[in-house]
Amino acid sequence: MIKMINRVLLAGAVFALVACSSTKQSGADVLIDDLESSEFSTENDDDGVLTGGLGDGNGVSGSGIDGGDSFALEELNNPDSPLSERIIYFPVDSNVIGDEYTGMVEAHARFLAENPDINIILEGHTDERGSREYNLALGERRAQSVSDFLLLQGASSSQTETVSYGEERPAQSGQSEAFWGQNRRVEILYINN
Amino acid sequence: MKLIRLVIISLLLSLVALSAWARPLVIEITEGIDSALPVAIVPFGWDSAAVIPVDVAEIVSSDLQRTGLFEPLDSGDFLSKPTGIDAVKFRDWRLLNASNLVIGNITQDSDVYVIEFYVFDIFKGKKLIGYALRANRGDLRNAAHQVSDIVYEALTGQPGAFATQIAYISVTEKAGKKRYSLQVSDADGFNPQSLLNSPEPILSPSWSPDGRQVAYVSYEERRPRIYVQEISSGKREAIASFSGLNSAPVWSPDGKSMALVLSKDGSPDIYVMDVASRDLRRLTTSAAIETEPSWSPDGKTIAFTSDRGGSPQIYRVSASGGRSKRLSFEGKYNARPRFSPNGEYLAMVHVGNNSNGAYRIAVLDMDVGTLRVLTEGQLDESPSFAPNGSMIIYATEQQGRGVLAAVSTDGRVHQRLSIQDGDTREPVWSPFKK
Structure with missing residues (x-):
């Protein structure tokens, strides 16, 4: 099957897209890390209070x-x-x-x-x-x-x-x-x- | 006769790991074109007993259909289902009046999936392209969008923008409390991820030219501050926290500078910040409002909104400063300009003289100076071009709820994207992935 493919296109495409894929993958991985490490909770808590800011005490x-x-x-x-x-x-x-x-x-x-x-x-x-x-x-x-x-x-x-x-x-x-x-x-x- | 199609793509079940604040978008095509190309996309071959984790042909079909330019044919009508080039019989496809055929086959080599695919011109009876690409399991969806990009380019001559992302702000309300969330999803609305959640407003997301960072305005300190956040690590930093307004950040095309709006020296004005040194240069000095900067793709000029003439209108100034020149003359309100990727068009929020005060998305042809209104809503805003210039995504309202919509730059194709609840606003299309 592979011999039917235009070999010039194939080589270029695989190279480019593999490079692309690996970048994308690492991006996706850390996005999930970010979800867990973010100080702003992504859990479905209602009050997810921010740190910093004026806060409630001196609002x-x-x-x-x-x-x-x-x-x-x-x-x-x-x-x-x-x-x-x-x-x-x-x-x-x-x-x-x-x-x-x-x-x-x-x-x-x-x-x-x-x-x-x-x-x-x-x-x-x-x-x-x-x-x-x-x-x-x-x-x-x-x-x-x-x-x-x-x-x-x-x-x-x-x-x-x-x-x-x-x-x-x-x-x-x-x-x-x-x-x-x-x-x-x-x-x-x-x-x- | 207008071709009206309603296609609801809601493979929501596959999105298991989402938090309550990251709901997937649902995309409907509300208006396509009469001359949509009939394309046959055959389910890709898969020679394994295991279930293929992603239906690549289905994603390609959805991607092409969403553009409104293509009409994927019903695979139930297919007379044959070739997965390799030897099995293609052009006669089978001529009988269905298909203009093009897409076939493919997927094989698995340990952790790597190899997607091999071909596009044919049925009338000419010839193969247009053949490609193979490799992806890990977690990247299969993205790889499918890359297949769509290649097929789209083979059929239109323009690069596709399916393997891109959008950032947007989503606002939900629970027990009277608002939650603002900065989200990034695939361009088709899948894989939404929260980059930031806050009970205070988040505004003005903007992509860095390499797509690795977003800038935005957050009120988490109870004042508007500009932050820059690295998407992969979540690492972020406040880069502008002057007194008064800190808003509307946009990166220069080379990523070295950022245009932003500050009011620390008086009325809101455009400044340019050197990203590395944080040095500021003031670009406008009038006593009026100047805001909403947009860099031309060559980085040489900045378009912006100013009410110096009495009503908000679009002006342009050299990125090195100097006198500015008015660009918009039609209508009583023109704001929030955005350059098209080729610099030939400027999208903006427009109120016409005879439009009953409706805020709509219009496009100014920079060469000819003609303005064309593309949308028909009452409160349309925040236009953002796809990186290939084919579509403009924007925010609109549907029954009092903020939703996203997209329109082709020629105004012929309309789509609506909506999340299940809450408000969605300020969409920004990512640059091409590098």
Whole structure:
């Protein structure tokens, strides 16, 4: 049978494909090793907690802060204070802060200026439409807009950090403007230091 | 009349050793072409009492069918089933109107399987090619895809891309908790492997040009960081953890540099990192968004998305810096460019002026400047070319769920790939295996 094969092709093909196969094989073997050695479990555990990161102990919180200046704490936790408002919503593909939010953001700036030990994270978000990486950049620009505004109003750059999640963390899941409008937002998160 | 075929390849039972987070993809051809070539693929000979671990002819048949360019004939209709060249009677195949015939025989030499196969042109009554290849048991599936690559090239003149892989992000939800997973599978969705699992988002997988590493963005530190991971060892390293955004990593074609997006100096901008030294060079400086870089195959230019003109559009800049030039003019939204392997086309996410805000995959012909919309979804994104340029894989939505789909670069053939549950997104086709 083998004599029927075009010998030139055969020799070339066997050489090339054997080389290819051996590479592939080693790749496949270690992939499985990787599955077992990875610090991120591939077992079907539900909580597969990551090492590193902020962890649960000093996590980011959207509600009030614990400890620290009790007066500041009280103000942050007061539901009647403008500081209880912590979400700024944005128009489509825009990072412009609407007039209706300036009073609220000013209040946060004043609070940060008066409490230099208190820090915040500005989380930028977008709706799900369009390209994921562009949305990450758009979420970042929204968070930067709020940060810039806070700094202009007296907060210190050491107090604010921007983190964009793009479209990864929608507040609402649904496919209409009613949902999308809720997702184009920046959330002000006070950090428990 | 459009030829609509539904072919579900679900040999799921063979995938025993999978973790719960690595579900195989199911591929359907949702639209083929009228002129699909009728090809007869005869079950390969196997002269042993033992069960052959992989049905090579079946895999070749599935691979060819998935392209939408071929219509494998039903082996139940075959008048003869030759496994060697002497037994081929062209008349038997002319009666079935087969344009081509593929036969083969597999022998085992201790641990090594030898697959010998031939492709015939029935009309001309002649042999086109004959090859033999060797594979260990664990590599038989991959060897079958290599057979498909050779058959495809014999029939189309273009190299096949069946023996390649795709990387993608899969997201599952259990008890209200999301799990993100970076997966790599064969191009037909088999052998999915998790490279990384995390409760925090994973984004933007990107292959190194030698196919040995992937770069991606992970939020495991609760902030976006860029990591590079060696696929074989799992060894990984954070290569960008600046304040603000670290995103959209893509390797240069020579593998020495990486384009990425940082916001450490202000608005999101494109930077080029020297991979060895980690030195950074800033490529764009506008106050607008610049992101989603894609290297031209010659490594000389980088296409990217910018909203500097008011809406997201595609621009191009020399990889050494300088002024950038706008490339997209049609439509109100063009983003996430990807160069075709020959550099002649740019795939992108496109919203037309009269499309009711639907996000679709379009291809820009770089020479002529014409834009062609290839898909019909509402939220199509993340286009990625096969290394032979024949298909574009992308992410779309089906009943609110993220699924993968592929379209031929000429727009004629459509496929859908879906895992059983959860969201699948951001597919990236691997380079050819080296």
